[in-house]
Amino acid sequence: MAPLATPGASSPSETTSADLLRFAAIGSVDDGKSTLIGRLLLDTRQLFDDQLEAVAAASRRRGGPALDLSFVTDGLRAEREQGITIDVAYRYAATMTRKFIIADCPGHVQYTANMATGASTADLALVVVDVTTGLREQARRHACIAALLGVDQMVVAANKMDLVAWRAGPYERVRAEMETLARRLGIGACTVVPVSALHGDNVVVPSSAAADYYDGPTVLEALESARAGSWSAAQGAHAGTAARLPVQWVLRTGTGRAYAGIVDGGPLRVGDPVVVLPAGLATTVTAVRTYDGPIAEAPVGISVSVELADDLDVGRGDMIAAEQDPPQVTGDLEATVCWFGATPLCSGDRFRVKHTTRVGPARVVEVRSRLDVHDLSLAPASELADNEIGVIRLATGTRLAVDPYRANRVTGSLVLIDEATHATVGACMVGPPSIGPLGLAG
Amino acid sequence: MTATDTAPTATDTRFRADHLALLESHAIFVLREVASESERPVLLFSGGKDSAVLLHLAVKAFRPGRFPFPVLHIDTGHNFPEVLAFRDARVAELGEELLVARVQDSIDRGRVADPGPGRSRNRLQAVTLLDAITEHRFDAAIGGARRDEDKARAKERVLSFRDTFGQWDPKRQRPELWRLYQGRVLPGEHVRAFPLSDWTELDVWRYIEREGIELPSIYFSHRRPVLERDGMLLAVSEWVQPSPAETVEVASVRFRTVGDATCTGAVRSEARTVEAVIAEIAASRTSERGATRADDRFSESAMEDRKREGYF
Incomplete structure (x- = not known):
């Protein structure tokens, strides 16, 4: 594995957007998550009159309060009938300072895959x-799965304060509990807000x-001041990586070829020395463009095309990376896996894997251990259930250019395809579980 | 508080990763992934603003090359002439391939029953679309649907799996982590791909303004004969004629969506420019579909039910 801390790697925070925050809303059933999201949307005036009327009508039909805000977010028929959330619902809100993409995640264990879907691109977890x-x-x-997926900021809504007459004791108890959890999970920023979503x-x-x-702060103020645009960057205190451009598409220009994709890790500039992986060919960036014209620097998260000084064999699935701090090229990986398959994951199982823009065969060499999400311990295991x-060891039939997940969520992640x-059927993060200040030993 | 962030200008933001630039980049990424991983993708084009944005994004994703997919219009036969004119002009200008699948053909072949003159053919489009997908063996259909439109859409993946019957099963969606979009399917199955998933109505309009994207003229205020039916303002046309109890008035209106002319309502408006439309939408108290789509007004599961049947 490449070292975790890479000197000279540039921080993407200067170039990523501050005005788009993606967060995952999580919590146990009945803690009031749907009501909190409904309240957040209502009070930031995201809800239209006809939507409010529909919520009021649904509330009347079910004999509840006049305006049961939990109906704002529950979308599927089965969810309304059972009063639970099955799949992630995406909601949008905008204030003077920010646009928010809210992944409202389900609570039940059997819907972990959906929760992971919502958390995988989140900058922050809003825990109710x-x-x-x-x-x-x-x-x-x-909270544990969110941390594992790289979420390193948490805003906690200590909800239903109206039911405890706003006494300090119950709030302080939740605050202590959550701050302890955040420390154990390596979540650096944790704000616990006493709220009543209902009122x-x-x-x-x-x-x-x-x-x-x-x-x-209020919940909204905490969300407005959180660090945004970090989902594809390094976690917390871990060092990030320099620029990576997984090639998606080759554009044939009048003069040659341009390699299109989204830049991650750090910005890519004209003149940068780069390597094309997995082949390991060294060259230089001669142009960076969007459709609208040439630019000097490709910011993180932006779709660009780049031209290279040398006429090399570069295609979809290859990666253009900064020469100074390249990812590791390997066909043998240790990875933390969230398993979603119907039958247990065992050594010898074969899959197709998708890593960045590259798809190829892979085999599970060994299932090593199982993570206990209660005490964050790893115990030896030979299979993983749904x-x-x-933690598994994976052999891939094509060499991949990978970074540790904690250093780069894009180049450190892959999915298993039946x-x-x-x-x-599975989501893999390169390296041992990155939970806690130092991660766990594999 | 709604949506009043500072309006970006064309020159100072192109290389600043503001939220429109990030949405644009993500949509381009999705288009390129689908084009790469699917054998026979197709881009669905209704002539509406969202599909006009999709075409614009396809230009940005694939020029100077040609689109790696044809463009497909599902034609209900209940069209606004301005929209058909726009469709033909835009596709000709781009020099790309246009396929048209007609609901009327599905009716003539006995695949669906004609709901009768003046009745909406919106729901029938699903059958015509699925037949076109089968006929052309498409394995990915790219559409302009957005999650902010409806609560069933809010639950849908960016790449949304459809079985061999074209059905969406909301309880069995594929996990979709990070940017690892996975559109591999077995023969007869397909995915719907929604590059605009995370865009809101206002994002679409701001982007149209920033990029100078052309739209059918009915999106802007104009005077036309309308009548009020089921609380909606419908354009008087070949298919929408007043009953004895209804009165026709000539009003200044614009459309917020473009669909089957029998169920697409107009809103009263004086907004003649994109800027004026944005100001109206930012102040609007009615959702896009609530204002303008008769078919979604009667049930809290209307969209979910249509989607299960293979609707867009």
Whole structure:
């Protein structure tokens, strides 16, 4: 594996956007997550009159309160009938300062794949905890999976404060619990806000009810001031990588070829010395373009095409990487896997893997261990059941240019594809589980 | 608070990764992934604003090359003439291949029952679309649907799997992590790809403004005869004629969506420019589909049910 901390790797934070925050909303069933999201949308005026009327009508039909905000987010018939969330729902909100993409994630263990889908691109987790019960199993599990997927900021809504008469005790208990959890998960930023989603206190509109013991931000203020655009960058204190451009598409220009894709890790500039991987050919970037014209530097997250000084054999699935800090090229990986298959994952199982823009065959050489999400320990294991997380060794039939997941979410991730059905059955992160300040030993 | 972030200008933002630039880059990425991984992709084009944006993004993704897919219009036969004119002009200008699949043909072949003159053919489009997908053996259909349009759409993946019957099963969606879009299917199955998933109505309009994207004229305020039916303002046309109880008035209107003319409502508006439309939308209290789509107004599962049947 490449070293975790790479001197000279540039930070993407200067070039990624500050005005788009993606966050995953997570929590145990009945802690009020749907109501909190509904409240956030209502009070930032994202809901239209006809949508509100539909929510009011649904509330009336089910004999609940006049405006049950949880109906804003539950979309599928089965979800409304069962009162649960099955799949991620995406919601959008915009304020004066930011656009938010909200992945409203399901709580049940059997929907872990959907939760991971929502968390995999999140900059932050919004965790809803019921102060009358404290942190429960589902929310703990979800916070753990979010951290594993690289989420390193957390805003906690200590919800239902109205039910405990806004007393400090229950809030402080949740705050202590969540700060401890955040420390264990290696989540550096954790803000715990006392709220009542039902009444709208401290979600968007500040409340004085907790003034005696809380002078922090509302949930919205915490979301507006969080670090944005970090999902594809390094986690927390870990060093990131320099520029990587997985080649998606080759454009034939009048003068030659241009290699198109999204740049990650760090910006790519005209004149940068680069290597084309896995072949390892060295060359130089001679042009960076968007459709609208040439630019001097490709910022992280932006679709560009680049031209190279030498006439090389470069195609889809190859990676153009900064020469100074290239990824490791290997066909033998240790990875943390979230397994979603119907039958257990065992050594010898064969798949197709997709890593960046490259697809090829792979074989599980060994299932090594299983992660216990309660105590974050790894125990030896020889197979993984549906929704379990563990560490495996993977042999790939084509060499891949990989970085540790904690250094780069794009070049450090791959999915396992069932060869018979083509379904996506596993999500792999290169390296041991990156939970906790230093990660766990594999 | 809604949507009043500072309007970017064309010159200072192109290389700043603001949220429109990130949405654009992501959509281009999705188009290139689908074009690379699918054997026979197709781009669905309705003539509406979202598909006009899709065409623009395809230009950015693939020029100076040609599109690696044809463009397919599912024609209900209940068209606004301005939209057909726009479709033909735009496709000719791009020099790309246009396929048209007609709901009328599905009716004539007995695949679907004619709902009768003046009745919406919106739901029938699913059959025509699935037949076209089967006929051409398409394995990926790229559409302009957005998650902010409807609560069933809010749950859908960017690459959304369809079985051999064209059905969407919302309880069995593929996990879709990171940017690893996975559109591999077995023969007879296909995926729908939605590059604009994370765009809102306002994002689309801001992008149209920034990029100077041309739209059918009915998106802007114009005067035309309309009548009110089921609380919606419908354009009087060959298929929409007043009943004795209904009165026709000539009003200044524009359309927020473009679909089957029998179920696409107009909104009263004086907005003649993109800028004026954006100002109206930012202040609007009615959602895009709530204002203008009769078919979604009667059930909280209307879209989910249509999607299960293979609708866009």
